[in-house]
Amino acid sequence: xxxxxxxxxxxxxLFVVTIITTTMAGAEWMFGNIFSFVYDMIxxxxxxxxxxxxxxxxxxxxxxxFVQGFxxxxxxxxxxxxxxxxxxxxxxxxxxxxxxxxxxxxxFGISQSIGTMGAFIRIKSVVKSRLxxxxxxxxxxxxxxxAALVVLWYGFTHLPPPEYIFSIHPxxxxxxxxxxxxxxxxxxxxxxxxxxxxFWLFKTYVADPARLPHVYEMIHYPYIFAGYLALxxxxxxxxPIGQLDGGHILYGLIGKKKFNVVAPxxxxxxxxxxxxxxxxxxxxAIGSDAVFYERLFYLAIYIYFLxxxxxxxxxxxxxxxxxxxxxxxxxxxxxxxxxxxxxxxGFLPFVFILGRFLGIKHPETEDNAPLDLPRxxxxxxxxxxxVISFSPTPFIIIE
Numbered sequence: 001x002x003x004x005x006x007x008x009x010x011x012x013x014l015f016v017v018t019i020i021t022t023t024m025a026g027a028e029w030m031f032g033n034i035f036s037f038v039y040d041m042i043x044x045x046x047x048x049x050x051x052x053x054x055x056x057x058x059x060x061x062x063x064x065x066f067v068q069g070f071x072x073x074x075x076x077x078x079x080x081x082x083x084x085x086x087x088x089x090x091x092x093x094x095x096x097x098x099x100x101x102x103x104x105x106x107x108f109g110i111s112q113s114i115g116t117m118g119a120f121i122r123i124k125s126v127v128k129s130r131l132x133x134x135x136x137x138x139x140x141x142x143x144x145x146x147a148a149l150v151v152l153w154y155g156f157t158h159l160p161p162p163e164y165i166f167s168i169h170p171x172x173x174x175x176x177x178x179x180x181x182x183x184x185x186x187x188x189x190x191x192x193x194x195x196x197x198x199f200w201l202f203k204t205y206v207a208d209p210a211r212l213p214h215v216y217e218m219i220h221y222p223y224i225f226a227g228y229l230a231l232x233x234x235x236x237x238x239x240p241i242g243q244l245d246g247g248h249i250l251y252g253l254i255g256k257k258k259f260n261v262v263a264p265x266x267x268x269x270x271x272x273x274x275x276x277x278x279x280x281x282x283x284x285a286i287g288s289d290a291v292f293y294e295r296l297f298y299l300a301i302y303i304y305f306l307x308x309x310x311x312x313x314x315x316x317x318x319x320x321x322x323x324x325x326x327x328x329x330x331x332x333x334x335x336x337x338x339x340x341x342x343x344x345x346g347f348l349p350f351v352f353i354l355g356r357f358l359g360i361k362h363p364e365t366e367d368n369a370p371l372d373l374p375r376x377x378x379x380x381x382x383x384x385x386x387v388i389s390f391s392p393t394p395f396i397i398i399e
């Protein structure tokens with residue numbers, strides 16, 4: 001089989017599998033349940049009955065629930081696909097060799113997920129100019145953002161009647177139709193979608209207040225959840241660091257020399273915010289000696305984590321360690337002065353991926369000619385999209 005054909009077959013298989021996994025994930029979020037056949041298989045292999053250890057569910061998940069999951073997977077994958085083909089077509093227009101998208105399916109079977117880790121295209125030739133990097137980088141987020149707006153608009157203007165929630169939480173029926181005053185309180189915590197500016201505007205000015213679900217229940221509304229996730233991933237891609245889309249955009253706007261100064265600073269701010277509140281001075285002042293040394297051990301691991309994240313940004317490893325220590329000292333100081341200020345530790349894995357794998361700086365180009373005015377305006381628009389799409393605390397567990 002020719003290599004191109006083999007690649008296309010792999011891409012097609014990944015796409016089909018991702019449709020299946022995102023549809024299953026969507027159904028699980030909609031119905032607050034999971035497809036339990038993985039548990040069934042595990043307990044079958046252990047020689048136990050599934051009911052002895054598998055999660056207790058109100059209603060088994062089957063084919064009808066799977067079909068309902070398309071209400072999540074179709075809009076979500078549509079946005080993802082539009083984003084990737086935005087990159088693809090602009091790259092082809094610039095005669096840059098790229099592959100079709102590779103989709104990455106992800107489904108656990110023992111806990112909820114979103115069914116995918118996203119998609120990517122591979123650039124197979126050297127990008128030789130700032131302008132090309134800018135155009136390729138900005139095309140995906142702009143296209144995906146417009147698609148996300150359409151999905152969110154549809155989701156908030158086509159909210160189902162209050163009775164919809166009874167299919168997920170039958171116990172609400174006893175409250176009649178005054179649902180918005182009540183919410184299901186899960187013993188393991190309730191997942192709340194943290195506001196960004198755009199999501200707040202949709203909730204406040206677009207949605208029918210009589211049908212707007214409680215914040216605990218947003219995850220059961222597939223178009224809203226798909227649109228929110230699209231905004232979340234768009235904002236992550238637009239972070240102006242390294243080889244993220246935002247990094248390509250900022251590199252095109254200011255060039256390599258300035259970018260290599262600005263990007264590490266922005267990365268430091270991002271890492272500082274993500275870990276803010278993780279360690280506090282008062283937590284070391286209480287408890288036994290054993291507790292003190294345990295916390296000191298975790299602090300040492302955290303410092304090493306920051307060192308690894310900053311190592312690729314600086315030529316001298318000592319500088320990376322020093323910057324990591326400065327971040328920790330600053331976090332302690334802020335937490336002491338303003339103990340109510342907290343970051344979002346959920347961003348720490350992404351900080352690690354950026355610092356360790358994707359890189360903070362940007363590869364150099366042969367042609368460093370500055371951008372024209374229309375592209376500068378587009379770059380400013382991308383910055384505005386980042387600001388209105390970014391959620392400081394995107395996913396909140398309320399116990």
